[in-house]
Amino acid sequence: MNTAAMPRPTPPLHSLRPLRRRHFNRLLAAVYASAILSLFYHHILKLLHSTTLVSFFVSFLLFISDVVLAYMWSTTQAFHMNPVHRQVFPENLQKVLDRKDFPAMDIFICTADPFKEPPINVVNTALSVMAYDYPTEKLSVYVSDDGGSELTMFAFMEAAKFGKQWVPFCRENNITDRCPNAFFTSNYALNPNTMEIKMMYERMKTKVEGAVERGKVKEEYICSEEEGQVVSQYRTKDFSPQNHPSVIQVLLNSKTDVDSTGVAMPNLIYVSREKSNNIPHNFKAGALNVLLRVSASMTNSPIVLTLDCDMYSNDPLTAQKALCYLPNRSNRPNCGYVQFPQRFYGLNNADIYASEYKRLFRIHSIGMDGLNGPSYVGTGCFFLRRVFFGAPSLYVEPETPELAPDHIVDKPINSREVLSLAHHVAGCNYENRTNWGSKMGFRYGSLVEDYYTGYRLQSEGWQSIFCDPSRPAFLGSVPISFNDALNQNKRWYIGLLEMGFSRYSPSTFGIRAIGVLMGQCYAYYAFSAIWSFPITIYAFLPSLALLQGIPIFPKVYQPSFYLYAFLFLVAYGQDCVDFISAQSTFQRWWSDQRMWVIRALSPFVFGTIEFVMKRLGLPTHEFIVTSKVMDAELSRRYDEGMFEFGVASPMLVPLGTAAILNLMAFLGGLVVILKERSFGGFFIQMFIAGFGVINSLPFYEAMVLRRDSGRMPTKITFTCALLVGLLYGIASFVLKI
Numbered sequence: 186m187n188t189a190a191m192p193r194p195t196p197p198l199h200s201l202r203p204l205r206r207r208h209f210n211r212l213l214a215a216v217y218a219s220a221i222l223s224l225f226y227h228h229i230l231k232l233l234h235s236t237t238l239v240s241f242f243v244s245f246l247l248f249i250s251d252v253v254l255a256y257m258w259s260t261t262q263a264f265h266m267n268p269v270h271r272q273v274f275p276e277n278l279q280k281v282l283d284r285k286d287f288p289a290m291d292i293f294i295c296t297a298d299p300f301k302e303p304p305i306n307v308v309n310t311a312l313s314v315m316a317y318d319y320p321t322e323k324l325s326v327y328v329s330d331d332g333g334s335e336l337t338m339f340a341f342m343e344a345a346k347f348g349k350q351w352v353p354f355c356r357e358n359n360i361t362d363r364c365p366n367a368f369f370t371s372n373y374a375l376n377p378n379t380m381e382i383k384m385m386y387e388r389m390k391t392k393v394e395g396a397v398e399r400g401k402v403k404e405e406y407i408c409s410e411e412e413g414q415v416v417s418q419y420r421t422k423d424f425s426p427q428n429h430p431s432v433i434q435v436l437l438n439s440k441t442d443v444d445s446t447g448v449a450m451p452n453l454i455y456v457s458r459e460k461s462n463n464i465p466h467n468f469k470a471g472a473l474n475v476l477l478r479v480s481a482s483m484t485n486s487p488i489v490l491t492l493d494c495d496m497y498s499n500d501p502l503t504a505q506k507a508l509c510y511l512p513n514r515s516n517r518p519n520c521g522y523v524q525f526p527q528r529f530y531g532l533n534n535a536d537i538y539a540s541e542y543k544r545l546f547r548i549h550s551i552g553m554d555g556l557n558g559p560s561y562v563g564t565g566c567f568f569l570r571r572v573f574f575g576a577p578s579l580y581v582e583p584e585t586p587e588l589a590p591d592h593i594v595d596k597p598i599n600s601r602e603v604l605s606l607a608h609h610v611a612g613c614n615y616e617n618r619t620n621w622g623s624k625m626g627f628r629y630g631s632l633v634e635d636y637y638t639g640y641r642l643q644s645e646g647w648q649s650i651f652c653d654p655s656r657p658a659f660l661g662s663v664p665i666s667f668n669d670a671l672n673q674n675k676r677w678y679i680g681l682l683e684m685g686f687s688r689y690s691p692s693t694f695g696i697r698a699i700g701v702l703m704g705q706c707y708a709y710y711a712f713s714a715i716w717s718f719p720i721t722i723y724a725f726l727p728s729l730a731l732l733q734g735i736p737i738f739p740k741v742y743q744p745s746f747y748l749y750a751f752l753f754l755v756a757y758g759q760d761c762v763d764f765i766s767a768q769s770t771f772q773r774w775w776s777d778q779r780m781w782v783i784r785a786l787s788p789f790v791f792g793t794i795e796f797v798m799k800r801l802g803l804p805t806h807e808f809i810v811t812s813k814v815m816d817a818e819l820s821r822r823y824d825e826g827m828f829e830f831g832v833a834s835p836m837l838v839p840l841g842t843a844a845i846l847n848l849m850a851f852l853g854g855l856v857v858i859l860k861e862r863s864f865g866g867f868f869i870q871m872f873i874a875g876f877g878v879i880n881s882l883p884f885y886e887a888m889v890l891r892r893d894s895g896r897m898p899t900k901i902t903f904t905c906a907l908l909v910g911l912l913y914g915i916a917s918f919v920l921k922i
């Protein structure tokens with residue numbers, strides 16, 4: 186037989202396997218739903234049989250709490266119905282697609298504040314992607330600097346020079362850690378080659394960090410007239426981060442710049458969009474839209490990768506892995522983006538602030554991947570440029586023809602025409618009366634522009650793919666102080682509520698546009714702030730009643746007690762098993778469940794308040810950028826697993842109050858039990874208070890034992906104690922009526 190005549194079978198680029206667990210999940214959902222209905226039946230009976238107004242009110246609060254918990258439970262089920270695992274085979278890519286036919290890629294990196302986001306780290310992120318295993322002349326890296334800072338610009342001028350050594354060094358030595366900082370902190374081979382490159386890196390780092398420390402670039406570091414001109418743009422009179430003309434600089438041009446071995450360098454372009462004090466700039470979504478347009482005017486690559494400044498690439502093959510799905514190589518016909526999970530470096534063992542967000546980034550993503558595909562999480566996501574211009578079947582034309590996704594740029598990137606168009610589209614008035622932010626580009630209207638944009642794209646009919654290779658594709662930093670973690674959370678929940686209560690609400694518009702299950706997935710996040718209601722009730726009410734010797738739950742031997750026990754144990758059990766089986770530990774799960782309670786008691790509540798204030802048109806905080814600076818002392822305490830309270834924030838008050846109250850209730854409960862000789866009637870209340878106490882251990886330590894600067898501020902402890910007294914007073918008055 187003549188085998189040569191037969192078409193060669195194409196080797197697979199990826200595989201998909203639904204998890205067996207889905208059958209069990211579906212069964213469990215049915216059983217659990219019946220248990221919830223029985224609980225509601227019990228609640229209604231209790232309401233009908235309540236004898237006093239107070240007991241009616243207590244039963245009513247518990248009932249509403251359980252209704253909210255049940256609603257949230259119902260939304261989580263969507264993630265459990267069809268979780269899938271994918272595998273990707275980049276080793277087969279070049280059998281299907283010649284390397285010279287790889288599509289061009291534009292890579293966007295956002296930074297916003299040189300003092301919270303050290304420019305040397307932003308540079309590391311950029312270098313890690315410039316060194317991708319990918320034809321370099323097809324890569325263009327665009328850096329958006331919302332801090333409008335000469336420090337960031339200077340860091341990138343240095344990076345452009347160092348990159349000419351770094352990129353060939355990685356290629357020739359087949360380095361895996363292509364983020365310089367990650368490489369030099371790893372166990373690398375010590376040889377003259379590595380020593381030399383390390384010295385170059387250290388020199389650059391010292392210069393950049395020195396400049397940041399002084400807040401200004403030293404004159405002696407400005408090596409040429411051109412560099413002088415570049416820096417002088419920032420030194421004009423009215424220039425400030427909030428108010429300045431656009432600054433766009435081509436730092437590397439792949440047509441003319443070569444590395445130390447003569448191979449073309451990727452393009453590297455610095456962009457700081459025009460800002461004006463009284464024109465809203467829409468934060469990161471606004472920055473990304475400017476990059477979409479500036480890059481369209483220069484390279485207009487069909488594939489776009491968005492990265493946060495702290496998310497460096499940890500695997501040189503990542504771009505090729507994305508190509509295994511994009512464009513048109515997946516089994517999803519309308520696949521518009523491939524999302525890699527956010528993963529992190531520098532977490533402490535227990536991950537005390539649950540910053541890994543395992544559920545959000547990994548567990549729920551495989552659940553959504555089994556439906557229409559994961560949400561967009563702001564970084565580590567490869568898009569088809571086309572998705573930003575309308576639905577798969579309904580193209581929305583941009584106002585400037587050169588910005589169209591199929592427009593071919595035929596002029597050099599630093600030609601006068603190209604640069605003048607770039608400046609024009611980076612202007613702060615450019616978007617007036619256009620579709621940017623509403624029908625085109627990244628969407629405005631929510632502080633979680635990522636989640637909202639992905640949701641709107643999926644509502645238009647785009648689908649997505651979740652790609653989670655075992656070697657993390659990207660690694661980012663986590664907040665190492667409790668205050669930063671809480672503030673980040675608060676910002677997210679404001680943004681999520683903005684989405685939940687918009688005309689595109691997932692529970693109405695979403696369910697119609699993307700189906701019940703996908704709509705539920707998005708509703709789960711959009712409405713997660715309502716968890717604060719049941720958790721606040723459960724944190725305070727049982728303890729207050731216990732201190733008054735009033736039982737509010739069924740006794741141990743009653744049938745409804747077993748219902749409570751079942752609902753609690755199964756929910757926590759399933760959560761724990763899911764979490765640990767996603768390559769984690771019991772200790773991290775424990776932190777995760779604690780942070781869930783903490784978030785519900787504090788950032789959810791404060792987020793809701795700010796959301797309401799915003800809706801009423803009152804001034805609120807805007808996008809508070811998370812600090813990525815590593816203070817040595819703070820880092821040490823973080824590594825030891827200590828909570829960092831330090832800042833006297835009002836967000837600590839509900840947490841401290843609940844901690845003290847639960848401890849008092851647990852101790853007081855023991856006295857009540859001994860006095861009344863009835864344990865069974867108070868078991869559930871004792872259990873809840875005890876659970877609160879175990880979760881609050883770091884709080885007691887920080888209030889009483891610690892002397893370091895991360896201890897609980899005395900005024901917070903004092904305020905909390907006062908509030909406990911007040912609540913106790915009110916409860917003894919009200920509950921005894």
Ligand SMILES: O=c1ccn([C@@H]2O[C@H](COP(=O)(O)OP(=O)(O)O[C@H]3O[C@H](CO)[C@@H](O)[C@H](O)[C@H]3O)[C@@H](O)[C@H]2O)c(=O)[nH]1
Nearest residue numbers: 295296297331468469472493494562563564632633810811
């Ligand atoms: O006006 C702004 C504000 C922020 N950023 C950038 O946005 C990114 C994310 O900001 P960060 O403070 O790190 O926020 P996080 O809460 O850590 O980020 C998560 O949540 C954001 C939405 O709130 C998403 O945009 C991010 O991708 C996601 O990782 C950073 O690169 C910033 O430089 C801007 O470019 N302009």
Ligand SMILES: [Mn+2]
Nearest residue numbers: 493495661811
């Ligand atoms: Mn971040």
